[in-house]
Amino acid sequence: MKLLIDKANIEGIRFYKAYRENGGYASVEKAFKMSPADIVEEIKKSGLRGRGGAGFPTGMKWSFLAKPEGVPRYLVCNADESEPGTFKDRYLMEFLPHLLIEGLIVSSFALGSNRTYIYIRGEYAWITDILEHAIAEANDNGWLGKNILGTGFDCQIYVQRGAGAYICGEETALIESLEGKRGNPRIKPPFPAIKGLWDSPTVVNNVETLAAVVPIINMGGMEYAKIGMGKSTGTKLISACGNINKPGVYEIDMTISVEEFIYSDEYCGGIPNGKRLKACIPGGSSVPILPANLLLKTAKGETRLMNYESLSDGGFATGSMMGSGGFIVLDEDQCIVRHTLTLARFYHHESCGQCSPCREGTGWMKRVLYNLEYGKGKLSDIDLLWDIQRKIEGNTICPLGDAAAWPVAAAIRHFRDEFEWHVLNPEESQVRNFGLAHYADQLETLTA
Amino acid sequence: MSEQKQLFKVTIDNITIEVEPGTSILLAARKIGGDVTPPAMCFYSKLKGSGGKCRTCLVEVAAGSTADPRPMPKLVASCRTNVMDGMVVKSITSEKVIEARKGVVEFLLLNHPLDCPICDQAGECHLQDLSYEHGREDTRYEFQRRLFEREDIGPYIQLHMTRCILCYRCTYIADQITDTRVHGILDRGEHAQISTYISKAIDNDFSGNMIDVCPVGALTDRTFRFKNRVWFLKPVDAHRDCDKCCGRVTLWNRGNDVFRVTARKDEWGEVEDAPDGKPGWICNTCRFDKKKTSDWIIEGPRKIKRHSVISAGHYEGVKRPHETIANVMGGRQPKLLMDIHSVSEVNKPSVHLNAIEGPATGEVFEKEK
Numbered sequence: 001m002k003l004l005i006d007k008a009n010i011e012g013i014r015f016y017k018a019y020r021e022n023g024g025y026a027s028v029e030k031a032f033k034m035s036p037a038d039i040v041e042e043i044k045k046s047g048l049r050g051r052g053g054a055g056f057p058t059g060m061k062w063s064f065l066a067k068p069e070g071v072p073r074y075l076v077c078n079a080d081e082s083e084p085g086t087f088k089d090r091y092l093m094e095f096l097p098h099l100l101i102e103g104l105i106v107s108s109f110a111l112g113s114n115r116t117y118i119y120i121r122g123e124y125a126w127i128t129d130i131l132e133h134a135i136a137e138a139n140d141n142g143w144l145g146k147n148i149l150g151t152g153f154d155c156q157i158y159v160q161r162g163a164g165a166y167i168c169g170e171e172t173a174l175i176e177s178l179e180g181k182r183g184n185p186r187i188k189p190p191f192p193a194i195k196g197l198w199d200s201p202t203v204v205n206n207v208e209t210l211a212a213v214v215p216i217i218n219m220g221g222m223e224y225a226k227i228g229m230g231k232s233t234g235t236k237l238i239s240a241c242g243n244i245n246k247p248g249v250y251e252i253d254m255t256i257s258v259e260e261f262i263y264s265d266e267y268c269g270g271i272p273n274g275k276r277l278k279a280c281i282p283g284g285s286s287v288p289i290l291p292a293n294l295l296l297k298t299a300k301g302e303t304r305l306m307n308y309e310s311l312s313d314g315g316f317a318t319g320s321m322m323g324s325g326g327f328i329v330l331d332e333d334q335c336i337v338r339h340t341l342t343l344a345r346f347y348h349h350e351s352c353g354q355c356s357p358c359r360e361g362t363g364w365m366k367r368v369l370y371n372l373e374y375g376k377g378k379l380s381d382i383d384l385l386w387d388i389q390r391k392i393e394g395n396t397i398c399p400l401g402d403a404a405a406w407p408v409a410a411a412i413r414h415f416r417d418e419f420e421w422h423v424l425n426p427e428e429s430q431v432r433n434f435g436l437a438h439y440a441d442q443l444e445t446l447t448a
Numbered sequence: 449m450s451e452q453k454q455l456f457k458v459t460i461d462n463i464t465i466e467v468e469p470g471t472s473i474l475l476a477a478r479k480i481g482g483d484v485t486p487p488a489m490c491f492y493s494k495l496k497g498s499g500g501k502c503r504t505c506l507v508e509v510a511a512g513s514t515a516d517p518r519p520m521p522k523l524v525a526s527c528r529t530n531v532m533d534g535m536v537v538k539s540i541t542s543e544k545v546i547e548a549r550k551g552v553v554e555f556l557l558l559n560h561p562l563d564c565p566i567c568d569q570a571g572e573c574h575l576q577d578l579s580y581e582h583g584r585e586d587t588r589y590e591f592q593r594r595l596f597e598r599e600d601i602g603p604y605i606q607l608h609m610t611r612c613i614l615c616y617r618c619t620y621i622a623d624q625i626t627d628t629r630v631h632g633i634l635d636r637g638e639h640a641q642i643s644t645y646i647s648k649a650i651d652n653d654f655s656g657n658m659i660d661v662c663p664v665g666a667l668t669d670r671t672f673r674f675k676n677r678v679w680f681l682k683p684v685d686a687h688r689d690c691d692k693c694c695g696r697v698t699l700w701n702r703g704n705d706v707f708r709v710t711a712r713k714d715e716w717g718e719v720e721d722a723p724d725g726k727p728g729w730i731c732n733t734c735r736f737d738k739k740k741t742s743d744w745i746i747e748g749p750r751k752i753k754r755h756s757v758i759s760a761g762h763y764e765g766v767k768r769p770h771e772t773i774a775n776v777m778g779g780r781q782p783k784l785l786m787d788i789h790s791v792s793e794v795n796k797p798s799v800h801l802n803a804i805e806g807p808a809t810g811e812v813f814e815k816e817k
Contacts, residue, residue, distance in 0.1 A: 165636070182633065187500040187528050353614060353633070353640030355501045360555035363638045367591045384588055391551030394522045395503050 045221030085326030283323020569665030
């Protein structure tokens with residue numbers, strides 16, 4: 001089922017004329033006949049969960065927004081999509097910019113934000129142009145500006161480019177950066193819903209979340225909640241990449257199984273060159289990596305589905321997380337140690353340097369992993385890595401520390417003998433950098 | 449008077465104390481004092497917005513409040529978490545906290561050069577105290593540490609970035625007590641450094657206070673560099689009439705020479721309040737230019753209340769931990785209650801040094817056994 005990107009292939013949908021002719025901006029017309037509180041209620045009913053990674057219920061987040069008299073409120077759209085493996089927002093903004101604008105107008109109306117910001121990552125320069133063009137078109141056609149549709153509601157959307165820092169995707173760092181300061185995360189509490197942008201109540205939402213507001217208003221919250229299952233309602237964009245035949249952005253309703261997603265021709269289309277699946281990161285680089293046997297089936301033996309509950313089934317011991325939907329597939333030729341080093345290098349490079357566990361610990365993990373990968377490691381280094389990640393996790397100001405610690409923890413938890421193989425066969429590991437293939441085996445052979 | 453102000457009851461390591469609403473856990477613990485007080489490297493109660501960065505003050509909240517007694521899922525930074533009525537906090541009684549604190553100390557020391565033997569801060573360094581009290585004895589780090597060139601920022605202050613632990617205190621002080629801030633944090637992550645904007649000199653009347661707030665030897669007084677070790681100096685309280693600041697300082701003397709002038713610091717290493725209730729920051733004239741005893745009116749010896757080596761011989765007014773602490777710590781004696789004689793063989797109180805003939809040698813003590 002496609003709710004967000006179903007119209008992406010229509011000719012000229014990037015521009016206002018085609019978008020409007022295909023039913024665009026209908027949700028704004030509908031929403032302006034409702035009261036803001038009703039819209040929030042509708043979002044609550046829909047069970048929409050934040051699509052940025054944490055999966056927090058959006059309606060709940062909106063209802064936490066403080067509403068003091070005489071203080072402006074802000075809605076900020078988090079388009080700083082910098083998680084390795086995640087590129088769903090790029091697709092959405094590049095091909096359907098008006099869908100985001102539409103969602104932003106409705107959400108701004110619901111939250112009472114007269115000035116709404118899109119904080120977009122600096123690397124998306126061409127998308128900035130696309131969005132600004134779309135905003136100009138919306139302005140020309142009376143969807144933005146003063147007194148929209150004669151309701152007396154004023155709203156203007158501004159696009160702000162970041163300067164290429166991963167940390168600015170964290171909501172308080174994003175707010176700092178938007179204010180023109182160094183992008184350091186703030187210490188919570190106070191939460192942005194009380195004191196955010198310029199000390200005013202602020203809601204920060206992901207691009208996909210805000211775009212999903214449009215179909216929710218169009219079809220009604222109850223109808224939207226019927227799609228999907230359990231607490232994973234609606235549709236989710238998955239950006240699939242890695243060793244698959246058809247990488248790209250797919251919209252799924254959250255009932256299909258992981259196996260179907262990887263192997264069916266409708267989605268990823270299987271793994272190229274007849275290789276076997278070894279491991280997969282199901283939700284962007286920060287979430288724990290899973291070996292093939294735990295990915296396709298949960299520890300209880302149930303089929304793992306592509307939704308919030310099923311992917312996190314088993315906790316971090318045997319599960320992972322939905323995250324932001326960056327689906328990275330690794331085939332049997334990929335080396336987990338090298339892969340973990342790549343991620344550790346990324347988090348080291350992107351640590352803001354504010355709090356000590358993350359600032360020092362990420363660099364340390366990177367160096368230890370570098371030694372392991374290049375055949376200079378010791379067996380004790382594996383335990384050391386485990387200890388370092390344990391001391392970073394949960395002890396930092398923002399979730400970047402956790403995000404840096406989880407991939408390393410999961411790699412050691414599930415692929416420890418591959419690390420050991422690297423240490424014990426330093427020369428072979430340099431020539432044949434494939435790691436161990438047996439993780440691709442079926443669960444039966446492992447448990448037998 | 450109207451109704452009495454409502455006080456919050458908070459229990460830290462089984463010691464209950466009443467504090468005003470809005471107090472942070474750290475400040476509440478400081479009221480108790482002793483070993484239950486979490487260490488703090490970046491928090492400075494006189495600087496607004498400081499804290500939360502070093503993570504040494506992490507504590508476990510076992511119960512959020514009477515109204516909501518759920519424990520907090522993660523360890524929290526006690527300097528930036530306010531107490532609630534009925535909150536139960538575990539500091540040194542929590543394994544998790546001790547483990548995490550050890551980790552943080554190790555992280556802080558990763559890139560620290562450990563050049564204490566030539567560092568001017570040695571003896572009054574918070575990082576030294578911290579690593580003695582909470583750290584592990586060795587490091588597991590086997591890589592090269594980050595290095596920076598030493599940099600003179602202005603005529604009075606030298607920045608030794610290699611030693612910096614990025615507590616941000618000096619940037620806060622420049623923001624809050626001076627009109628212009630010309631230095632700040634450049635770069636990010638491990639490479640983040642304190643620096644001035646394009647090698648500008650820091651030149652304002654209160655810049656010297658950066659040295660006082662720096663917990664390590666990253667910002668040092670250029671008029672004092674390598675002049676003396678702090679533990680050889682005798683601190684005395686003194687004051688003078690100053691039109692810029694409160695003029696209340698500590699002089700660090702050796703013989704009749706004033707080697708350096710600092711603000712008066714309390715037992716947490718923070719500047720004491722002046723009589724008008726404001727923090728007793730001092731100006732650069734007092735700090736750097738008045739280096740003669742005749743410039744000052746001496747009040748008397750400074751009582752240093754911190755347990756660092758500089759206070760050897762100056763101990764006074766040390767807050768002893770409560771009696772209950774022995775129960776709290778499972779019979780383990782807190783360090784401050786330990787008698788030096790129970791640790792060291794030398795100086796046995798049973799041997800009266802005046803009573804023995806000749807110099808005191810090992811034999812004298814052997815005989816006593």
